[in-house]
Amino acid sequence: MATPPQPAAAAAPPTRGRRDRRGELRRAELLEAAIHLIGEHGLDAVTHRAVAAAAGVPAASTSYYFRSKDELIDEALRTLATREIVRLRERRTALGAAGAVDLEATTAALSAWIEEQITPEGRVAMLAQYQLQLEAARRPEAREILAAWKEGTDDLAETAMRSLGARDVTTAGILLVCAIDGLRLRLMASGHAPLAGAELRAVVRALLAGLVLA
Template identity: 80%
Template sequence: MAGPPPAASAPTRGRRDRRGEQRRAELLEAAIHLIGAHGLDAVTHRAVAAEAGVPAASTSYYFRSKDELIDEALGALAEREIALLRARRDALGELAADLDMTVEALAAWIEDQLTESGRVAMLAQYQLQLEAARRPEARDILAAWKDGTDDLAETAMRALGAEDVRTAGILLVCAIDGLRLRLMASGHEPLTPEQLRATLRALLSGLIRA
């Protein structure tokens, strides 16, 4: 799988030394947190600087506009998530051939995203992906993200012996996305750990036979 592409707008503002790169990363992390906690409308140069705990002028020094800041935040988040997906794929390895181990790995991954910090990061992912879908210049970033997700799902389904690996992988990704949104959304009672694992076992078992 090809590595993640660069952010849609190549950064040209601000210091390019180590200190400058660190400050840029801090501002992007602050933007991601704001998006996850309060939505895209909360992102302003001043709000991002305040979240990062730096002078108000810092954000405009590194980013020309809100759109550039959002594009780079999407690129940074995508790069991080693709690296995590690869690590999970490699860690799963031969264990993916064991249904119980795959169920446990998926359940632990979902539960990690339902913690307070995990929820903010996941909401930021969804909001940035929806925003990028409206922005043609961000399509390469979304494509790399999708490839990373599909690769992990297909690795699991191939190891479990699914007959149609590609279709099973797509269905697994869609089902996990829907399950995560259900668990986050208000109005739905959370699944117990046992119920979550039973749901995942039924899902994987059905996809193997699909």
């Protein structure tokens, strides 16, 4: 069976500001500060001054590297997408290398991934991802960033369902992505007690078992 093509991250636009290592480090600091602000307080919290303060750098730094709030938000989305695509590729490679993976192994891997994302640190990043994805959906120029992210997510889901012997790999993969998205939102945003450990694994196991027969 041929290996599916790996998704490519959307090409980054030309950057503003210093192009040396120091400049790249400062840009990275500002983007991490923006991501944290978005995850903690939402997109309205992002201003040049607030991002610079969160990064602990001079107030003029953000406008030196980013022309506008929209550019800063797009670059924050690109940073998150690139990071997540790398992680998706690693997980996809691990599943593909394992060949035929049993239900318990896939259940454990997906459950551990979900639990990583609902820790206090992971929760901030996940909320930032959802905020940025919604913003990108409103602005066509940002959608190419989401396209590469979607390809990586779909590829991982299809690899998982193929390894389990799903009847319809494409359909099962789409349903798996949608179900995990819904589960993560439930765990982060609802008043329900968070699922964890054996309880979370039982839910994921039932989901996978059902999708194999879809």
